[in-house]
Amino acid sequence: MTELRIAAVGDIHLGEDVRGQYRKSLDGIGDRADILMVAGDLTRHGTLEEGRVVADELRDLPIPVVAVLGNHDYHSDMQHEIASELRDAGVIVLNDDSAVIECDGTRLGVVGGKGFGGGFAGKCASEFGERETKNFVRHTRLIAESWQHALKEIDADRRVVLSHYSPIKETLEGEPLEIYPFLGSYLLAEAVDTAGADLILHGHAHRGTEKGMTSGGIRVRNVALPVLGAAYAVYCLADE
């Protein structure tokens, strides 16, 4: 039985001053993994210059690269330009949509995007009151709906969700409780549990915990680089 080997990392936060360094740590990745997934916060300030550094670091790797953006990548309102730079470098950038990648005969479906916050069941914001609050929660709800839809539509042997924000609380352990609503939303997990998936990867919570699970039993991994303490982790899915 062969396995699908998924290398994953988030929050690489690259800038001009560290150009070339992350790339070095990707040496030999083709021997260790079949695909690389990058869970957002690729830059520090979301400038085009930083986006170009990221594109160069991820360019021409021996395996396909799928990425989503994170909140930092939106900071300078250059998210579309950064995504184009990445796409020009051959990176598949998901924005609440999906891609199917052929890996060694297995069709791997990846669904995802930035995600957003709002908090976790029983302790979360709702679409009530001020326009600003409603917009905040609505943004997350629409994202969750598009992921659920994409997961249902996709025709693949394996399905992985790639997000920046967290779908569950467990992988936030280590972060201050007070900021949980800004780190993720249970609406994301609910959507994925409804449609089904094999694995959810996220970043954003630098002080969080690597391993967790949704209420529906889908494995969740926080792959933020400071959490992994490594250039990337590798998750192997048994081939069906």
Next chain:
Amino acid sequence: MEAPQYVAARVQAALAEDRRTHELGIRVDVRGDQLFLRGQVSGAEQRERLGEVAREAAPDLHVHNEINVVEVGRPGEVEHLD
């Protein structure tokens, strides 16, 4: 005198919002006239910039920059999910 909690919050906001740093995960504690920075960043330059921004945001305090630089040159563990 400004309460230490407000000083810490102001410094933390500066670290997040200043163009030179934009770092959200740094813990800031104030004890008397001492300010402590803790957390992890990926490069020594970012650590120095954080210290600089903190010193500018709280010029009257003595800043202790205890931020760790994490080297991530190697791949991490392999996990088999079944």
